[in-house]
Structure formats: C-alpha cells, structure tokens
Amino acid sequence: MTNPIDFNDENSNTSNNPSFDAVLQARLSRRGVLLGGVGGVGSVMLGAAGLAASGAAAAAQPAATAAGKLAFKAVAKSLADAVIVPTGYTASVLYALGDPLTGSTSAYKNDGTDTDYENRAGDHHDGMEWFGLDKSGKPSQSSVDHGLLAVNHEATTDEKLSSFFLHANGGTSTLPRPAAEVDKETAIHGVSVVEVKKTGKKWAIVPASRLNFRLTALSDNMQITGPARGSALMVTKYSPDGTKTRGTLNNCGTGKTPWGTFLTGEENWAGYFTRSATDDATRADKSVVALKRYGRGQGAASRHGWESAGSDDKYVRWNISQGSGAASDDYRNEMNGQGYIVEIDAYDKAKVARKRSALGRFAHESAAFGKPVAGQPLAVYMGDDSRGEYIYKFVSTKTWVAADANPADRITTGDTYLDAGKLYVAKFNSDGTGSWIELTTGNPLISGYATYAFADQADICVNSRLAADAVGATKMDRPEWCSTNVANGEIYFTLTNNSNRRLEPANSSQAAPDSANPRVYSDIKNGSSTQTGNPNGHVLRLKEGTTGNAATSFAWDVYVFGTESSAAPGTVNLSSLTDDQDFSSPDGLVFSPSTGIMWIQTDDGAYTDVTNCMMLAALPGTVGDGGKKTLSYTKADKTTLSVDTYVGKAPGEDKLKRFLVGPVGSEITGLCETPDGKAMFINIQHPGETTAQANIADPSKYTSQWPGNAGYGAGKRPRSATIVITKNDGGKIGT
Numbered sequence: 001m002t003n004p005i006d007f008n009d010e011n012s013n014t015s016n017n018p019s020f021d022a023v024l025q026a027r028l029s030r031r032g033v034l035l036g037g038v039g040g041v042g043s044v045m046l047g048a049a050g051l052a053a054s055g056a057a058a059a060a061q062p063a064a065t066a067a068g069k070l071a072f073k074a075v076a077k078s079l080a081d082a083v084i085v086p087t088g089y090t091a092s093v094l095y096a097l098g099d100p101l102t103g104s105t106s107a108y109k110n111d112g113t114d115t116d117y118e119n120r121a122g123d124h125h126d127g128m129e130w131f132g133l134d135k136s137g138k139p140s141q142s143s144v145d146h147g148l149l150a151v152n153h154e155a156t157t158d159e160k161l162s163s164f165f166l167h168a169n170g171g172t173s174t175l176p177r178p179a180a181e182v183d184k185e186t187a188i189h190g191v192s193v194v195e196v197k198k199t200g201k202k203w204a205i206v207p208a209s210r211l212n213f214r215l216t217a218l219s220d221n222m223q224i225t226g227p228a229r230g231s232a233l234m235v236t237k238y239s240p241d242g243t244k245t246r247g248t249l250n251n252c253g254t255g256k257t258p259w260g261t262f263l264t265g266e267e268n269w270a271g272y273f274t275r276s277a278t279d280d281a282t283r284a285d286k287s288v289v290a291l292k293r294y295g296r297g298q299g300a301a302s303r304h305g306w307e308s309a310g311s312d313d314k315y316v317r318w319n320i321s322q323g324s325g326a327a328s329d330d331y332r333n334e335m336n337g338q339g340y341i342v343e344i345d346a347y348d349k350a351k352v353a354r355k356r357s358a359l360g361r362f363a364h365e366s367a368a369f370g371k372p373v374a375g376q377p378l379a380v381y382m383g384d385d386s387r388g389e390y391i392y393k394f395v396s397t398k399t400w401v402a403a404d405a406n407p408a409d410r411i412t413t414g415d416t417y418l419d420a421g422k423l424y425v426a427k428f429n430s431d432g433t434g435s436w437i438e439l440t441t442g443n444p445l446i447s448g449y450a451t452y453a454f455a456d457q458a459d460i461c462v463n464s465r466l467a468a469d470a471v472g473a474t475k476m477d478r479p480e481w482c483s484t485n486v487a488n489g490e491i492y493f494t495l496t497n498n499s500n501r502r503l504e505p506a507n508s509s510q511a512a513p514d515s516a517n518p519r520v521y522s523d524i525k526n527g528s529s530t531q532t533g534n535p536n537g538h539v540l541r542l543k544e545g546t547t548g549n550a551a552t553s554f555a556w557d558v559y560v561f562g563t564e565s566s567a568a569p570g571t572v573n574l575s576s577l578t579d580d581q582d583f584s585s586p587d588g589l590v591f592s593p594s595t596g597i598m599w600i601q602t603d604d605g606a607y608t609d610v611t612n613c614m615m616l617a618a619l620p621g622t623v624g625d626g627g628k629k630t631l632s633y634t635k636a637d638k639t640t641l642s643v644d645t646y647v648g649k650a651p652g653e654d655k656l657k658r659f660l661v662g663p664v665g666s667e668i669t670g671l672c673e674t675p676d677g678k679a680m681f682i683n684i685q686h687p688g689e690t691t692a693q694a695n696i697a698d699p700s701k702y703t704s705q706w707p708g709n710a711g712y713g714a715g716k717r718p719r720s721a722t723i724v725i726t727k728n729d730g731g732k733i734g735t
C-alpha cells in the first residue's frame with residue numbers, strides 16, 4: 001500500500017446513482033513466538049529450528065466453537081521483521097518466491113540473476129487452497145499429511161515499471177523495457193500448484209513432483225466460457241473466434257468448488273495494459289465508455305511497460321490501442337480476456353483452464369460458495385475491489401447434485417454449474433435489509449441505460465460494472481474477500497477501506513457515508529498525516545432470505561469495524577476493540593471448516609506506523625445480534641446528516657484476538673488448512689515492499705530481509721512465501 005503506484009486504489013466508478021441516494025433515504029437530517037530476526041523477552045526463536053514436538057491429538061469436535069472462546073493468548077502489535085505467532089505455536093517457511101518446481105530447476109540464488117520462473121514459485125503469494133492426496137498421489141478429501149497447494153501469484157514488488165528485486169541491478173525504470181526483464185516479470189505472475197508432504201513432523205514441498213505446474217500471464221489456451229464465449233467483444237488476433245486468451249493475471253483471492261476444483265480471481269489486471277492518447281477517436285464507439293469504466297482511459301500507461309519489449313506478439317498484446325484493420329488483426333479487445341473467476345483443476349495440469357464469464361468481469365477477489373443444498377441452485381459470492389465498487393452473487397441454473405462432490409471429470413462438472421445462471425449485484429437499504437438485483441437485458445434499467453448500450457448478456461458479463469451502475473447498486477468501501485460461516489451459512493465480506501468516503505462529496509468519484517458504509521473520520525499516522533474517509537475498513541455480513549442461495553433479499557449488519565483501540569468509541573471504535581483486537585484494512589477472510597473460526601487478514605497502510613499487517617481469529621455471532629446505531633455528522637453549513645447503521649454485538653476478547661503479525665512491509669493473505677485443522681497454510685506477501693529501488697545494491701537498506709533472516713534460503717532480498725503453522729501440542733489451530 002505504500003507503493004507510489006497503488007493499483008488497489010484504482011477508482012473508475014464515477015456513476016452517480018449509488019450511496020448518495022441511500023443516504024438521502026437514511027433520512028437526511030503479547031506476547032508471541034517469533035519467526036524471524038528479532039526475538040523479544042519471553043519469546044522463542046523458531047523457523048529453521050523446525051517444529052516442536054507434538055502432543056496429544058485434539059478432540060474430534062471443533063473445540064473453539066464448542067468452548068465458545070478462543071483459547072490462545074493474543075499476540076501484541078509489532079513492527080519487527082518477523083512472523084509472530086502465539087506461544088505454543090510454530091510457524092515455518094514452506095514455499096518462497098523462486099523455489100524450484102521441477103527436479104532440473106536450479107536452486108534459487110535470490111540475487112537477481114535467476115531465470116526460468118516458469119518452473120519456479122511465482123511472486124506475491126496470495127489466495128491459496130488445499131487439495132488432498134492419498135499415498136498414491138490420487139485426490140483424497142480426507143488426507144491430512146499430503147496434498148497440493150494451489151497458490152495465486154498476484155503481482156510483484158515494483159516502484160517505477162521494474163520488478164526490482166527480480167533483477168540484479170534493480171532493472172530498467174524507463175521505456176523501452178528489455179525483453180529479458182519482461183520475460184521474467186510475466187512468468188512470476190499467475191498461479192502455481194505445488195505438492196506438499198509431511199514427513200515425521202516436518203512439512204516440505206516436493207520440488208520434483210509430476211503434479212507441480214505453473215500458469216503465467218502468458219499461458220496458452222485459456223478458454224473463455226459462459227455468455228462471453230465467441231462474443232465479438234472477445235475477438236483478438238490470438239483468438240479470431242473469441243473463444244480463448246493467453247494467461248491469467250493479478251490473481252488475488254481464491255475459492256474452492258464443491259466438486260474439488262480451484263477458483264482464482266483476476267484483480268488489478270487493467271493496469272497492465274496501455275492505450276494510445278488518441279485511441280478514443282480511433283474507436284469512436286461505446287468501447288471508449290467501457291474502457292474508461294475499467295480504468296483504461298486513453299493515454300493510460302501500463303504498470304510495467306511490457307508492451308515496449310519488442311515486436312513479438314507476446315509483448316504487442318499489452319497495447320490495446322485499436323489499429324486500422326479488423327478486431328482480429330490487433331489487440332483492441334485483449335483486456336476483455338482478463339478480469340474473471342478462472343476455474344483450474346489443480347489435480348490435473350492437462351485440463352484446460354476456464355475463464356467463467358457468467359460470474360462477471362471486475363477486480364475479482366475471492367469466490368465463496370453458499371452452502372450447497374441438494375436440489376437447490378448454487379450461489380457464488382464475490383467482491384469487486386476498487387473504491388466505490390460493488391458486491392455480486394452468481395446463482396447457477398443447475399441445481400446441486402450431491403454425487404457431483406466426487407465427479408469423474410471435475411472441470412467439465414464446472415461447466416455445468418458455472419457457465420449458466422443469473423448474475424446479481426447488491427443494494428443495501430438503510431433499514432438493515434438488502435436486495436440482489438439481477439443483471440440482465442430483461443431489466444429496463446439496463447436495456448434503457450443511457451450511458452452504455454448493452455448488446456446482449458455477453459456484454460453485461462464483460463462490462464458488469466456498467467450494468468451494476470445502471471441498476472443503482474450500492475457503492476462499497478472496496479469489497480475484498482468473502483467467506484461463508486460454516487455454522488449458519490451467513491456470508492461475510494471484508495470492506496478494506498475507502499479514502500473516497502466523504503461527508504460532503506466534492507465529485508462523482510466520492511460518496512457520502514451510507515448505512516452499509518457508515519463511517520467518515522480522520523486517522524492520524526506518524527503523528528501528523530491525516531487519513532480521511534474510512535481508513536480502517538469494516539467487515540459486513542449478510543443473511544439470505546428464506547430461499548437461501550436463490551434469495552433476492554437479505555438482512556445485513558456490520559460484524560466489526562476496523563479501528564485503533566484508542567479511537568473515539570462513539571464514532572470510530574464502534575465495536576469496542578481492545579489493544580489485543582485492533583486492526584486496520586481487513587482483506588483476506590476465511591472460515592475454517594474444521595474449527596468454525598473466521599480468520600481475518602490485513603493489507604494495511606493506515607495503522608502501519610504502529611504495527612505490521614496481521615491475522616486475527618474470530619468466533620462471530622449472527623446477523624442482528626447487536627443493534628441499530630445512528631451516526632450523526634455535522635456538515636459545513638451546520639446541518640446534520642444522520643446515518644442509521646447496524647452494528648453486531650461487540651466481539652469481546654474471547655471471540656476476537658490477534659493471532660499473528662507479519663514482517664515489515666508485508667500483507668497477510670491466503671489461508672487453507674488440512675481437513676483436521678492441525679496444519680494451517682498462509683501467505684506472507686511482499687515483505688520489504690517499502691524498499692526504495694535505488695537501494696537495491698545495499699541489503700542493509702532493505703526494509704525487510706525476511707525470510708532470509710529466518711534462516712530460509714539464500715540471499716537477503718525479501719521474498720513472498722507460504723508458511724505452515726502448527727500447534728506444538730498437535731491440536732487444531734486456534735483452539
């Protein structure tokens with residue numbers, strides 16, 4: 001978040017309909033264990049030392065929920081360059097940027113001279129899912145010591161154009177970019193699948209496994225499925241019939257289907273493309289509106305300048321300016337090939353990946369299924385992470401068949417559930433209810449939308465943001481991950497923050513506080529700078545109506561508001577968070593099927609004067625367990641703006657606790673567990689992101705040297721990595 005170029009803060013929603021209307025309707029009137037370089041009193045240094053002895057097995061029941069409270073001692077906030085977990089737990093580095101995925105790939109030197117990233121772990125580990133294996137390497141839902149991790153590699157640490165830790169001298173910060181640098185950078189994006197195994201008490205990757213594979217930003221033959229397949233919007237020089245594209249890009253949140261495949265969300269892909277400064281006039285059609293709505297106005301520069309590396313098609317594709325010929329002669333539509341939930345069979349690299357256009361195209365985070373019920377449709381919940389964007393739900397046409405939990409062919413089973421259905425967007429009302437509005441040409445608000453003329457359902461799926469604008473969806477404070485409460489089926493969403501919330505919006509990219517995004521305040525960082533809007537974010541939850549997955553109405557409240565514990569209780573610290581609970585900018589969110597614990601992970605730039613990013617454990621209640629609260633704001637003209645919101649019961653220290661704090665400059669993201677809940681895998685993304693590129697030659701000036709300082713691997717350049725967490729007594733994590 002401290003990068004000069006902050007792609008998560010991209011904002012293209014200048015639609016006027018959403019939250020201001022809602023406001024009017026709202027009656028305008030410590031101690032820990034370190035994995036890393038800094039040890040404290042009462043702490044234990046771990047990491048290279050390996051796992052402590054395991055004790056008695058945990059009870060079969062989810063102990064945390066049975067006891068109704070979290071048993072571990074909370075970890076204190078920390079600025080150490082280390083991973084800190086509670087006493088009684090061990091965290092070990094398992095899988096870092098550059099680790100080899102084949103037997104013939106060389107060990108990672110970590111000095112900027114490494115190549116062959118198509119056969120190594122990618123960068124910026126993000127969302128992650130577990131796929132169990134039996135002893136013979138076949139899929140197994142019960143295995144607890146052997147499996148595959150499917151890992152998103154979202155992006156790379158950059159300052160100006162160059163992914164500087166990947167290049168010996170920091171790389172080239174001006175255009176054109178050298179092809180050798182660009183080839184490395186495209187290859188570190190995408191997804192990896194890696195076999196992991198527990199031998200004795202130690203987890204390790206299997207570097208030469210035949211099951212390991214990579215997908216990158218250049219992978220061939222990514223199929224477009226659903227309504228957009230074959231659409232004129234998808235036609236490119238690479239795919240004249242509009243059925244496929246290359247690569248998957250900026251993979252952030254994840255999901256796991258009930259039939260055992262991996263879902264990966266493409267998030268800030270728009271920033272990788274460039275457009276000429278005169279492309280609007282060349283196009284002179286509605287695509288100009290669509291491109292602008294997705295953050296690519298004419299003259300937009302690309303994040304890395306990959307288009308500048310030569311005349312090879314693999315570079316040219318990143319320039320989406322329209323040429324003088326047909327769409328099949330150029331890459332004017334290339335960006336329409338990114339922005340999807342992509343389904344991948346983690347067990348079988350021979351199966352072609354599918355971009356599921358029916359689930360909409362936006363800055364995808366996770367994809368969470370509502371509880372599957374035989375005979376009922378499936379629901380997939382999703383957020384669009386940009387300021388003022390929306391929350392979506394896909395409802396399948398096909399109803400759930402329990403036998404599909406173990407299908408003969410996983411990816412073609414996905415075809416039957418995820419290529420046909422209804423796409424909805426959420427509207428939150430000021431009375432604690434909300435509605436799902438279907439995005440369809442049958443809705444007169446869409447068919448008659450003056451800003452953009454939708455041709456068909458393919459157009460709605462590819463340009464979901466415009467369709468959601470048309471129906472007056474509620475602008476949210478950057479929807480990130482969502483997850484389904486295994487105890488009761490309620491859906492939780494992180495809303496990470498929004499610097500564009502304003503009491504009195506000055507332009508259409510800003511929005512006034514509304515019931516579901518009710519806070520506007522100032523937060524002090526480093527004693528001076530003032531951060532305005534909703535700098536700390538909140539976690540919202542919703543309970544579907546009686547028809548469950550198919551419901552078109554719901555009830556909602558705010559489970560918890562991010563804040564520092566010392567903030568004003570009446571206006572900012574609305575959840576009464578204490579020193580052991582306070583956090584900012586929730587992002588990753590995952591319920592453990594084994595323990596019922598909800599894990600909240602942060603990707604923060606607001607509270608980082610006090611603490612590095614963190615992970616908290618929560619045992620939430622239910623929608624409506626708190627009450628209504630009215631926030632009153634005094635405007636410049638002395639009139640009052642009152643906003644009704646609904647705040648969940650204050651968590652209390654037994655039900656919300658900080659479990660982990662990460663190294664300097666990192667965010668905590670991605671989470672999966674073995675089915676017994678006794679091994680947890682999470683990702684440390686972009687440690688040392690705050691390093692200045694100019695300091696590449698001087699490791700003492702890197703803001704982080706993790707995980708090298710924890711004894712993992714060569715060199716001092718910081719590396720994103722997967723860690724595995726176990727409880728020293730062999731019990732379930734968090735209990």
Ligand code: FEO
Pocket residue numbers: 008126154251252253267365385480587
């Ligand atoms: Fe990849 Fe919205 O974070």
Ligand code: CA
Pocket residue numbers: 523524525564606607
């Ligand atoms: Ca602060």
Ligand code: CA
Pocket residue numbers: 252253365480481587588603
């Ligand atoms: Ca995220």
Ligand code: CA
Pocket residue numbers: 008587603667
């Ligand atoms: Ca992030």
